[in-house]
Amino acid sequence: MKNLLMSIFLLGILAGCKKDSVSEGPDLNDLFGEFKVIEPLRASQKTVDFKSGGSVEFKARLSIRTNWTLEVIGINSGARKVYTGNAKDFENGLINWDGTISFAPFFRKNESAYARLSFENYPDTLYSDTVQILESRPTPSVDILIDDFESPQRPYNTFQEGQQAYNSTAVNFQGVGPAEKTRFYAMSGNHGPTASLFLCGMNLSSKISQGTGNSYFQFATDNPKKLFFNAFIYGWGDNKAELSIEFQEDDNQDGTYQPAQEGTYTYKIPVNWTGWKLVSFSYDDTKISTSGGFGNQDRNGKKDLDRIIATQFLLLAQPGTSGITRIGLDFCSFTYNQPFMP
Amino acid sequence: MKFIYTYILLLLSLSALAQDKKVEFFGAGRFSLNNSNLTGKLIESDTTTARKQLNGATLFDLGFHIRPNAETEIKAITRVQNDLNGFWGAGINFYLRELYLRGLLLNRISYQVGDLNTRMTPYTLFNQQVEMAQGNPMALETFREIIQYDRFYGENSWRQQGAQAEMTLDLQPIKHSLQIKGLIAKNRQTDFFSKPDRLFAGASLELKNNYRFKLNYDGVRVFDIPKSAMFSDLAFLNIVHHLGLSKELSLAKNNFLISAQAGLSQVEYQNDPLAPKLEDGAFNEFSLAWKSPNKSWSAQVEWRSVETGFRSMGAQSRSLNTNALTSQYAYITNRESQRALTFAEVLTDGAVYQSFLNPELKRFHPAFENINPYGKATPNRQGVNLKAAWESKVKDNASVSAGLASMREITGQGTTNLRSFLEQTLQANVKLSSYVGMKRKWNISLWARQQQTKRDGQEGIDAIKLTSTQLKFGTEVELLPKLDIQLAWLNLTSEGNEFLAERNSYNQVVFFQKQDCNLKQSFLIGGLNYQFSEQASLKIQYQQIANQQDIQPNNAYQINRLAILYNLFF
Numbered sequence: 035m036k037n038l039l040m041s042i043f044l045l046g047i048l049a050g051c052k053k054d055s056v057s058e059g060p061d062l063n064d065l066f067g068e069f070k071v072i073e074p075l076r077a078s079q080k081t082v083d084f085k086s087g088g089s090v091e092f093k094a095r096l097s098i099r100t101n102w103t104l105e106v107i108g109i110n111s112g113a114r115k116v117y118t119g120n121a122k123d124f125e126n127g128l129i130n131w132d133g134t135i136s137f138a139p140f141f142r143k144n145e146s147a148y149a150r151l152s153f154e155n156y157p158d159t160l161y162s163d164t165v166q167i168l169e170s171r172p173t174p175s176v177d178i179l180i181d182d183f184e185s186p187q188r189p190y191n192t193f194q195e196g197q198q199a200y201n202s203t204a205v206n207f208q209g210v211g212p213a214e215k216t217r218f219y220a221m222s223g224n225h226g227p228t229a230s231l232f233l234c235g236m237n238l239s240s241k242i243s244q245g246t247g248n249s250y251f252q253f254a255t256d257n258p259k260k261l262f263f264n265a266f267i268y269g270w271g272d273n274k275a276e277l278s279i280e281f282q283e284d285d286n287q288d289g290t291y292q293p294a295q296e297g298t299y300t301y302k303i304p305v306n307w308t309g310w311k312l313v314s315f316s317y318d319d320t321k322i323s324t325s326g327g328f329g330n331q332d333r334n335g336k337k338d339l340d341r342i343i344a345t346q347f348l349l350l351a352q353p354g355t356s357g358i359t360r361i362g363l364d365f366c367s368f369t370y371n372q373p374f375m376p
Numbered sequence: 377m378k379f380i381y382t383y384i385l386l387l388l389s390l391s392a393l394a395q396d397k398k399v400e401f402f403g404a405g406r407f408s409l410n411n412s413n414l415t416g417k418l419i420e421s422d423t424t425t426a427r428k429q430l431n432g433a434t435l436f437d438l439g440f441h442i443r444p445n446a447e448t449e450i451k452a453i454t455r456v457q458n459d460l461n462g463f464w465g466a467g468i469n470f471y472l473r474e475l476y477l478r479g480l481l482l483n484r485i486s487y488q489v490g491d492l493n494t495r496m497t498p499y500t501l502f503n504q505q506v507e508m509a510q511g512n513p514m515a516l517e518t519f520r521e522i523i524q525y526d527r528f529y530g531e532n533s534w535r536q537q538g539a540q541a542e543m544t545l546d547l548q549p550i551k552h553s554l555q556i557k558g559l560i561a562k563n564r565q566t567d568f569f570s571k572p573d574r575l576f577a578g579a580s581l582e583l584k585n586n587y588r589f590k591l592n593y594d595g596v597r598v599f600d601i602p603k604s605a606m607f608s609d610l611a612f613l614n615i616v617h618h619l620g621l622s623k624e625l626s627l628a629k630n631n632f633l634i635s636a637q638a639g640l641s642q643v644e645y646q647n648d649p650l651a652p653k654l655e656d657g658a659f660n661e662f663s664l665a666w667k668s669p670n671k672s673w674s675a676q677v678e679w680r681s682v683e684t685g686f687r688s689m690g691a692q693s694r695s696l697n698t699n700a701l702t703s704q705y706a707y708i709t710n711r712e713s714q715r716a717l718t719f720a721e722v723l724t725d726g727a728v729y730q731s732f733l734n735p736e737l738k739r740f741h742p743a744f745e746n747i748n749p750y751g752k753a754t755p756n757r758q759g760v761n762l763k764a765a766w767e768s769k770v771k772d773n774a775s776v777s778a779g780l781a782s783m784r785e786i787t788g789q790g791t792t793n794l795r796s797f798l799e800q801t802l803q804a805n806v807k808l809s810s811y812v813g814m815k816r817k818w819n820i821s822l823w824a825r826q827q828q829t830k831r832d833g834q835e836g837i838d839a840i841k842l843t844s845t846q847l848k849f850g851t852e853v854e855l856l857p858k859l860d861i862q863l864a865w866l867n868l869t870s871e872g873n874e875f876l877a878e879r880n881s882y883n884q885v886v887f888f889q890k891q892d893c894n895l896k897q898s899f900l901i902g903g904l905n906y907q908f909s910e911q912a913s914l915k916i917q918y919q920q921i922a923n924q925q926d927i928q929p930n931n932a933y934q935i936n937r938l939a940i941l942y943n944l945f946f
Contacts, residue, residue, distance in 0.1 A: 058684060058756075059877060059885030062790035062838040066890065120887075257607065259569055354710075 060099060064122055070097035075104075075124075075151045075160040084133030084141075085169035092131065092149050092162060094124040101154035106131050106147050109164070113141045114309065133171030134375045138213035138266050138310035138364075143170045173376045176264065176367035178251060180243050180345055183212075183219040183364060189242060194234035198224040200360070201234040201349075213266035213310040213364040221349040222360035231276075233359070235348040243345065249289055251342050255370060258317040258337045263301070264374035268362030271308035274355040277347065277363075278302045281320065284343040285333035291343050297322055298329025299337055304352060305361050314373030400441040403453070404525065405944040408432045409460065412704050416922075416933035422709050429704045432460040432940075437473060448479040474528075487541040494540070494559055495533040496578055499618045499639050499659055499682075500594045501690030503532045504751025507744045508722045511803050511823025513850020513864035515901045518913055518943050519724040525945075526726050529695065535731055536561035536576060547583075555582040563733055566604040572611065573604040576690065576733065588624035593617070598689050598735070609647040612735060616641045616688045629669035637661040643687045643735075643883075651882055657686030657755065674765045681758035684787040687883065691753035693733040698741050700728040709931065719744060719846075719868050720899040720921040720935075737883050743844045743870035743895050746829050747783055747797045759783030759797070774806045789877055790888050791838040793831050801825040809854075816854035823848040829874065842872035842893060858907045862917075866899040896924040903939075911945040 073095035082088045092104060099122045106115040114137040117129050131149075133141060141147060149162040181188070186203045194201055200222040205211070212218035223233030240251050255261060267277060278300050285296045299320035303313060317337060323329035349361055367374055409432035414425065439453035453474040476490030494501055512520060528535035538561030545554045557580040564574035575598070582592040595618070600611040618639035625632040638660040645651035663678035698717055703725050708715045721728050722744065740749035748754045765777035781799040788794050802824045809818040824847050831840035850864040875888040903917030921935040 056792050057788040057790060059790045059888060062833075062875065062888060065790070065888060066837050257569060259607065 064099045067098045069100065069156050071160065072097055075149060075162045077162045077165045081166045081168050083168040084171035089130050089132045090165050091127055092124060092129045094151060094160060096122045098122055102151060104129055104149055104151045106149045108141045108145050108147045110145045111139050111142045113139050136312055140376060141167055141170050143167060176374055177370050178368040180366040181238060182215060183217050184215055186217065191237040195232050199234040201236060210268055210362060218362050218364040220360065220362050222358065223349055224358045225351045225356060227356040231350045233349045233351055235346060237344050237346045239344045240342055249343055250340055253339050256339050258339060260371050261317040261339060262314050262369045262373045264314045264369060265366040266310045266364040267305060267313050268310050269305040269307040270360055272359055273306050274352055274359035275305040275361050276302055276350040276352050277305055277361050278350055280346040281342045282329060282344045282346060283338050283341045285341060287341060293328045295331060295333055297332025398443050402439045403946055404437040407434045407942040409940040410704060410937055412935050412937040414705060414933060414935055418708060418931050418933040421930055424710050425705065425708050431704065434458050450477050485541055485543040489539040492536050492538055492540055492559065492561060493528060493530045493533040494536050494561060496580060496594045497618050498752040499688055499691050500596045500616050501578055502751065503529050503534050503695055505529060505532065505695055506748055506751050507696050508719055511848045512723065513821055513848060514852050515850055515862035515864040516723050518915055518941060522943060523726045523729060527729050527731050534733055538562055552583050552585045563598065568605060570605050570608040572600040574598065574600050590622045592620045596690050611646040613644040613646060614687060614689045614735065631667040633665040635663045641686045641688055645882060652884060655685040657683040659683065659686050672767055672769060676763045678761040680752065682753060682755050684756040686755045688753050689733055689735045692737060692750040694738045695729050696722060697728055697730045698739055703727045705935065718897050718921055718923050737879055742842060742874045743868065743893060746827055747781065747799055756785050756787050757783050758786055772807060773810045776804045778802050789885060791833055793833045793838055795829055795831045795840060798828045818853045820851045840874055842874050844870040860905045862903055862905050864901040868897040870895040898922045913943055915941045
């Protein structure tokens with residue numbers, strides 16, 4: 035009995051002598067307290083040279099943590115870089131703008147830009163002073179260009195539901211010009227509330243895309259996590275369109291894609307914005323097609339980068355919507371290891 | 377045709393073996409049908425959800441015990457399942473449900489390889505099953521048995537694949553015996569890119585003597601295999617040590633059990649530059665249990681303290697997935713929002729449970745369980761549990777038990793103020809037929825629990841006041857031999873507010889979701905139960921699930937269901 039009590043005592047000492055920290059998680063006062071701007075939005079400098087690697091830090095201090103959106107806007111170009119987050123202190127490089135964009139076009143040399151900070155749950159909007167761009171950021175190259183839509187004579191395989199669709203390249207469509215250079219691809223269609231969600235589509239074979247005679251894209255990696263698809267996508271802000279980007283894999287490598295037997299990997303994007311947004315995702319983020327008989331069965335059951343025989347773009351209507359909707363598409367590319375960041 | 381001949385030949389061979397008792401057959405059969413109708417305020421605005429839903433399944437498990445020799449046994453269970461919508465065989469699933477081999481080595485070491493039902497202690501490896509597990513009326517018992525059977529939960533165990541071995545050493549010189557157990561199981565399959573293979577290893581040592589003294593050590597180690605995913609060096613490591621002592625005593629014919637448990641945990645996310653440095657965690661538990669000389673009365677007092685940093689993947693994994701889709705009416709409203717679980721699904725729907733251990737502290741529903749959502753291993757809790765129970769001298773004639781738990785946090789969440797918890801439970805089971813002189817069976821059961829959560833603080837910022845009450849009442853009356861009428865009424869109310877912690881992949885709290893709660897759920901059951909044998913029954917029930925939420929009053933609904941369930945184990 036004596037030994038038992040001694041053992042229990044020792045166990046107690048073993049387990050009970052450490053004190054825990056005072057609290058875990060973010061301070062509730064920071065989340066649900068009163069919203070106030072403690073320090074206004076300001077830029078770290080008045081001028082910046084992005085060509086030589088310069089950057090601008092935007093700082094502010096709030097009384098609580100809340101969801102915010104900070105946009106850096108080019109006054110002349112209309113280019114936009116968008117950051118979102120949840121914080122109360124914009125310090126220590128939280129927002130360090132390096133001249134990249136989220137929405138085309140690109141920021142220009144000698145252009146002034148300003149930042150606008152808005153909040154999801156509060157009506158306040160903060161503005162920074164302007165920053166002059168002495169030199170803009172050099173546009174990085176992409177690893178494989180799928181299409182920049184500058185050649186209208188390219189044999190795109192197009193298809194549509196009904197007769198009221200536009201499905202071709204354009205210099206200007208509904209008052210909108212390209213994200214880069216002179217042309218872009220426009221897709222438009224009309225639909226009723228009970229109509230098919232599919233409006234129109236375009237299929238571009240890898241052979242035509244590359245122009246090298248190869249039936250498949252020639253990637254330097256077979257790892258889906260390391261391959262990124264990038265494109266500028268224009269949204270008219272109608273919240274009706276959804277773009278499905280699809281990669282058809284010729285699993286048996288016979289040079290023909292058989293939709294009932296070979297896999298299609300898709301990535302769907304609800305187009306709920308206005309402007310040319312740069313969209314990127316890794317091939318690993320794609321999912322096997324759920325359209326019955328259209329690429330939802332993969333012969334070898336896995337993603338094969340070396341068997342992508344075509345890229346397909348489908349304009350879909352978001353469920354519960356009706357009327358005309360449209361999207362623009364420009365400068366579709368693949369990059370390795372990281373998204374395209376112009 | 378050739379396949380059929382082969383199959384018949386195989387069955388004949390097995391029959392021949394069966395005659396030598398080298399092969400034994402066993403299994404289970406089930407037919408379930410749920411025909412439901414959705415009504416209530418919800419359908420005034422919801423024009424998309426189908427009002428009526430009919431689903432069900434027929435399944436048959438065939439198991440073999442094959443004993444090729446006296447020291448070896450192979451167990452295999454195959455399942456054929458045909459969903460109600462699987463016409464002409466299109467919906468048939470045929471798969472191997474369980475397979476293991478076990479035996480005895482050197483007449484001393486028992487081993488098992490293949491599928492394992494693994495369980496150690498409530499702090500190392502334990503399927504806690506905390507929600508709604510207690511006091512369920514007999515009308516729901518078969519549903520619960522099916523969930524346990526289908527998910528391999530057994531007696532608080534987790535199904536894993538691997539190998540385990542056990543042996544007992546007789547230490548004569550010191551008059552003790554030492555039982556040694558070890559297991560290793562594969563916990564996760566690599567994707568060959570970023571997720572490495574994960575193994576779960578456990579060891580138990582238990583030293584006992586004839587003076588009813590027991591000392592046990594249990595240790596688990598969860599670790600990733602380097603180089604099994606070629607694009608990632610990340611490795612997860614979780615180590616838990618558990619030391620326990622217990623001694624049974626008899627004083628004036630009263631029986632006492634004194635027990636003490638303590639342990640430590642360690643978690644590391646190796647080679648991960650983003651991973652925070654996590655503190656080790658510890659726990660301790662002391663308890664004293666008493667039984668009266670005639671064993672009618674019993675009582676227990678327990679102290680438990682589990683530090684905030686205590687992490688044990690084997691003990692803190694949750695079997696109930698509160699984000700799971702329900703089998704019926706998974707989406708409601710015109711926005712097709714996922715329907716939140718009601719406690720009727722928790723008790724009857726196997727689809728909302730999961731079978732895998734995982735390192736995250738998964739979300740829980742505070743109205744269902746707010747004090748011990750991860751069982752005894754719930755981190756950041758300390759306090760006292762008191763229990764008292766009485767049982768009639770004639771076994772199972774009547775029993776009453778009551779419990780009181782007073783717990784509190786060790787570390788505040790988002791504030792320095794601490795949550796305090798108070799739980800009161802009462803349970804009674806009575807065979808009324810024994811007291812009123814009825815020849816036929818008449819049983820009633822009652823279970824009631826109230827959990828109160830409080831935290832001082834500023835209203836709207838960090839103050840919490842949440843009261844959740846569960847009531848379960850059941851009765852069964854024998855109409856004819858083997859035929860019972862079963863009635864049950866279950867009710868859950870939850871009022872107040874809570875802050876639900878959102879955690880990142882390292883289990884650190886990164887956000888709190890404010891939740892105002894005004895929930896009223898009820899589950900009414902009436903039906904017949906025909907008990908063919910102890911292991912075979914047919915239930916025909918009318919079930920009514922009512923869910924009211926004063927926060928979203930337009931989404932109040934009621935599901936009226938005809939449930940037919942035939943269940944057989946043989």
